[in-house]
Amino acid sequence: MKKEAVEKNNNSVGIVETKYFTFAEPPKELLLDGGQRLGPITLGYETYGELNRDKSNAILVCHALSGNAHAAGFHAGEEDAGWWDSMIGPGKAFDTTKYFVICSNVIGGCKGSTGPASINPKTNKPYALDFPIITVSDMVDAQKYLIDHLGIDKLLCVVGGSVGGMQVLQWVASYAPRVRCAMPIATALKHSPQQIAFDEVGRQAVMADLDWREGDYYGKSQPEKGLAVARMIGHITYMSDQSMEEKFSRRLKDKNYSFKFKTDFEVEGYLHYRGDNFVKRFDANSYLYITKAMDYFDLSGDKLIPAGKQIDTRFLVIAFQSDWLYPAYQSQEIVRRLKTRHVDATYCEIKSTYGHDAFLLEVDEETHLIKHFLDKTFRGYDVRTYGA
Amino acid sequence: MKKEAVEKNNNSVGIVETKYFTFAEPPKELLLDGGQRLGPITLGYETYGELNRDKSNAILVCHALSGNAHAAGFHAGEEDAGWWDSMIGPGKAFDTTKYFVICSNVIGGCKGSTGPASINPKTNKPYALDFPIITVSDMVDAQKYLIDHLGIDKLLCVVGGSVGGMQVLQWVASYAPRVRCAMPIATALKHSPQQIAFDEVGRQAVMADLDWREGDYYGKSQPEKGLAVARMIGHITYMSDQSMEEKFSRRLKDKNYSFKFKTDFEVEGYLHYRGDNFVKRFDANSYLYITKAMDYFDLSGDKLIPAGKQIDTRFLVIAFQSDWLYPAYQSQEIVRRLKTRHVDATYCEIKSTYGHDAFLLEVDEETHLIKHFLDKTFRGYDVRTYGA
Numbered sequence: 001m002k003k004e005a006v007e008k009n010n011n012s013v014g015i016v017e018t019k020y021f022t023f024a025e026p027p028k029e030l031l032l033d034g035g036q037r038l039g040p041i042t043l044g045y046e047t048y049g050e051l052n053r054d055k056s057n058a059i060l061v062c063h064a065l066s067g068n069a070h071a072a073g074f075h076a077g078e079e080d081a082g083w084w085d086s087m088i089g090p091g092k093a094f095d096t097t098k099y100f101v102i103c104s105n106v107i108g109g110c111k112g113s114t115g116p117a118s119i120n121p122k123t124n125k126p127y128a129l130d131f132p133i134i135t136v137s138d139m140v141d142a143q144k145y146l147i148d149h150l151g152i153d154k155l156l157c158v159v160g161g162s163v164g165g166m167q168v169l170q171w172v173a174s175y176a177p178r179v180r181c182a183m184p185i186a187t188a189l190k191h192s193p194q195q196i197a198f199d200e201v202g203r204q205a206v207m208a209d210l211d212w213r214e215g216d217y218y219g220k221s222q223p224e225k226g227l228a229v230a231r232m233i234g235h236i237t238y239m240s241d242q243s244m245e246e247k248f249s250r251r252l253k254d255k256n257y258s259f260k261f262k263t264d265f266e267v268e269g270y271l272h273y274r275g276d277n278f279v280k281r282f283d284a285n286s287y288l289y290i291t292k293a294m295d296y297f298d299l300s301g302d303k304l305i306p307a308g309k310q311i312d313t314r315f316l317v318i319a320f321q322s323d324w325l326y327p328a329y330q331s332q333e334i335v336r337r338l339k340t341r342h343v344d345a346t347y348c349e350i351k352s353t354y355g356h357d358a359f360l361l362e363v364d365e366e367t368h369l370i371k372h373f374l375d376k377t378f379r380g381y382d383v384r385t386y387g388a
Numbered sequence: 389m390k391k392e393a394v395e396k397n398n399n400s401v402g403i404v405e406t407k408y409f410t411f412a413e414p415p416k417e418l419l420l421d422g423g424q425r426l427g428p429i430t431l432g433y434e435t436y437g438e439l440n441r442d443k444s445n446a447i448l449v450c451h452a453l454s455g456n457a458h459a460a461g462f463h464a465g466e467e468d469a470g471w472w473d474s475m476i477g478p479g480k481a482f483d484t485t486k487y488f489v490i491c492s493n494v495i496g497g498c499k500g501s502t503g504p505a506s507i508n509p510k511t512n513k514p515y516a517l518d519f520p521i522i523t524v525s526d527m528v529d530a531q532k533y534l535i536d537h538l539g540i541d542k543l544l545c546v547v548g549g550s551v552g553g554m555q556v557l558q559w560v561a562s563y564a565p566r567v568r569c570a571m572p573i574a575t576a577l578k579h580s581p582q583q584i585a586f587d588e589v590g591r592q593a594v595m596a597d598l599d600w601r602e603g604d605y606y607g608k609s610q611p612e613k614g615l616a617v618a619r620m621i622g623h624i625t626y627m628s629d630q631s632m633e634e635k636f637s638r639r640l641k642d643k644n645y646s647f648k649f650k651t652d653f654e655v656e657g658y659l660h661y662r663g664d665n666f667v668k669r670f671d672a673n674s675y676l677y678i679t680k681a682m683d684y685f686d687l688s689g690d691k692l693i694p695a696g697k698q699i700d701t702r703f704l705v706i707a708f709q710s711d712w713l714y715p716a717y718q719s720q721e722i723v724r725r726l727k728t729r730h731v732d733a734t735y736c737e738i739k740s741t742y743g744h745d746a747f748l749l750e751v752d753e754e755t756h757l758i759k760h761f762l763d764k765t766f767r768g769y770d771v772r773t774y775g776a
Contacts, residue, residue: 034647133647193632193655194624200656201620203649204663208613210598225596232589233621236582241715244581250686257684259422259521261591261676265683267581268588275592288649295653296645298638324712327629 011089012081013048013096016073018105018112020044021146030107030141033296036132040121043146044069044112045104048088049096051152057378058152059094060143061103062160062167064359065234065290066282068111071103072096086363093367099156099374104146106139106167108290110283113142117218117283129215134289136163136297140170147178154178156378159370161185161359162326163290166297169334173304176311181377183370185318186359188330189337190298195325198237199291202230206284215285227284228275235274240322240355304334305341315345316373318366320358346373399477400469401436401484404461406493406500408432409534418495418529421684424520428509431534432457432500433492436476437484439540445766446540447482448531449491450548450555453622453678454670456499459491460484474751481755487544487762492534494527494555496678498671501530505606505671517603522677524551524685528558535566544766547571547758549747550714551678554685557722561692564699569765571758573706574747576718577725578686583713586625587679590618594672603673615672616663623662628710628743692722693729703733704761706754708746734761 022042023029029039046069051058061071061084072088074081082103087093094101105113108131116131123130147155158171158179165187172182188195206212209226217223239247248267263269305311315338319331328349338345350365352358359366410430411417417427434457439446449459449472460476462469470491475481482489493501496519504519511518535543546559546567553575560570576583594600597614605611627635636655651657693699703726707719716737726733738753740746747754 034645036647129649133645133649190638192629193636193638193653194627194629196638196653197620197624197632197655197659200653200659201617201624204613204620204660205593205596205617207649208593208617209596225592229589229593229596229617232585232592236585236589239582241580241582241712244585248581250578250581250584257422257521259424261517261521261595261680265581265584265588267585271585271588272592292649324629 013073033135051100062164064162069105093370110286116285126218159183181314205229224279231278232271237325325356401461421523436489439488450552452550457493481758498674504673514606549573569702593617612667619666625713713744
């Protein structure tokens with residue numbers, strides 16, 4: 001959303017800055033799922049609103065594949081608001097007059113958190129492919145240290161869509177006692193082979209680019225064409241057949257077919273624009289690392305809640321009807337697992353034609369659901385802590 | 389299907405050869421939709437069975453994007469049968485003891501018909517991108533001259549799936565009086581923006597490969613990596629979420645995750661195999677030209693049957709429930725157009741989990757439908773011609 005539009009509504013968190021937290025106390029490094037150690041580790045993060053006295057109003061927002069810590073408000077001098085600005089701010093779903101909202105860039109990313117473009121202390125050069133393969137569990141472990149650093153024992157809520165939703169589920173699997181409520185949106189307990197396939201084709205597109213140089217392209221030309229192709233594939237999967245029809249139909253850029261290999265259709269122009277834009281702001285290796293983490297993610301069976309364990313976390317699980325990348329049946333599987341384990345879970349399937357992008361676009365529906373759910377959880381917390 | 393398995397069933401058309409027809413009579417060239425002229429033109433084609441005395445038993449089979457004229461039987465010394473061998477042969481859906489089956493490679497292709505890899509008479513070098521953009525209508529015009537050459541006035545049937553189905557529809561739009569029955573399978577009157585988008589991403593993947601050299605790669609290294617990526621994207625769209633789950637689930641190639649950028653999942657290995665295999669047998673420029681023809685194809689509105697015109701062609705329209713690349717609603721649109729114009733049209737939606745690939749795999753269901761429909765059309769023809 002553009003600055004002007006947001007300011008007119010007067011519900012923006014305003015000018016914000018990304019902050020940086022470097023693991024200072026032991027462990028100064030993380031023991032990763034893959035067996036390697038990663039350190040030093042820095043996380044880029046932003047916060048909106050104020051942490052209350054008893055630190056009971058903290059919400060962790062987890063970002064999706066191409067997202068980052070800048071979830072709301074504006075960076076000084078920039079025109080575009082954070083990626084979930086429609087949901088975070090005064091009076092919004094995540095009301096910053098009541099709640100303290102945190103969003104951190106995942107490790108493996110390229111927006112201030114330690115990732116493949118960071119300097120490898122052993123070589124004083126960018127890690128490139130020497131960066132270890134990380135998992136969603138590693139991402140969440142890193143976030144946990146940030147939450148410790150902020151002095152928060154228990155998060156009121158962990159929320160996110162897509163791979164952000166995987167982080168939500170992983171928070172419960174790893175640290176359920178520290179999560180009062182969890183909101184996995186448009187996500188899955190594990191990737192299906194189709195989801196893996198789309199990720200793998202994106203990775204292959206990047207790696208097919210000669211400029212990729214086995215990942216060792218820092219300071220040289222970037223694998224822009226390959227990453228653009230990967231992003232274009234992604235964008236098709238983020239929309240739906242219907243939303244593409246509504247947005248583009250078969251409209252042409254010019255009056256007639258070009259009878260050349262040029263951009264004939266508006267939908268082609270849109271994909272080119274999205275692809276070209278992405279390579280300016282995203283590191284190709286981060287694309288490889290984060291998609292690999294998504295494919296490895298698997299909390300099916302007893303892995304979400306280990307056998308014999310009970311959890312108190314309340315769940316709001318949200319899916320969208322036209323989302324064919326993370327189809328509703330995958331959210332229903334999450335709910336089924338939770339119900340089997342007697343977890344308090346609410347499931348909402350929002351009618352939408354936007355496809356997977358709906359989690360960023362269906363603001364009214366999401367606001368309605370989330371606001372109410374958060375309020376109830378927050379009040380429940382007050383009651384339990386201080387007595388009725 | 390492998391030679392051994394086919395021979396055991398004793399229903400193969402046996403050893404076949406691709407024949408070549410070069411436009412000899414005027415026009416020795418085609419005036420294309422794009423305004424350019426193309427010539428000389430050669431078509432690679434195969435025939436199975438015998439043309440009857442009154443030439444009333446001819447069936448034209450139109451191939452899909454990566455298909456070719458070799459639809460049935462075996463080429464001498466080769467192990468794999470033609471791409472629709474399961475449907476064409478003695479006793480099969482297209483029974484070669486009764487019918488004369490023709491399949492020709494489309495112009496723009498790379499299997500014996502004039503395409504971008506052919507020699508441009510003006511330069512004595514391969515056309516490459518000097519090959520004009522062709523349309524499905526151009527493909528069908530070329531086929532028409534082949535049918536003339538074979539001395540056939542009226543085809544008993546024109547049949548094909550995917551872009552083969554577009555050719556079927558185009559035959560009716562261009563030459564309805566010459567088509568007794570038409571069987572468009574898993575196809576559409578026009579590409580949706582989502583279908584255009586998938587094609588465009590495939591083209592971008594090819595063109596992103598430095599070895600593509602603006603199409604001028606003949607005699608040099610081929611854009612193998614780019615074409616492989618395009619094919620991998622294709623294969624995801626040819627299968628369904630469910631068929632991928634059934635075929636691969638999350639099975640690993642090895643026991644554990646590699647924690648490297650290696651092939652971890654079987655589905656990844658399958659895509660690599662399909663991609664690598666394709667580049668050995670297909671010309672990257674043909675991929676660009678044929679997909680462009682698919683995107684330009686548009687017989688919506690009155691374009692299938694011009695206003696005021698009546699046609700006698702009978703239709704069997706077939707769609708598959710799990711085909712999300714050419715969803716059943718697109719076949720229903722064809723039927724709706726036909727019914728509006730009082731055309732005799734039968735619609736069948738086959739229950740299948742195979743996705744778009746179903747038109748190659750649902751042999752029993754298709755055989756049942758097609759055999760009956762063909763028989764009835766053929767007998768109807770006899771009756772009308774010779775009297776009851």
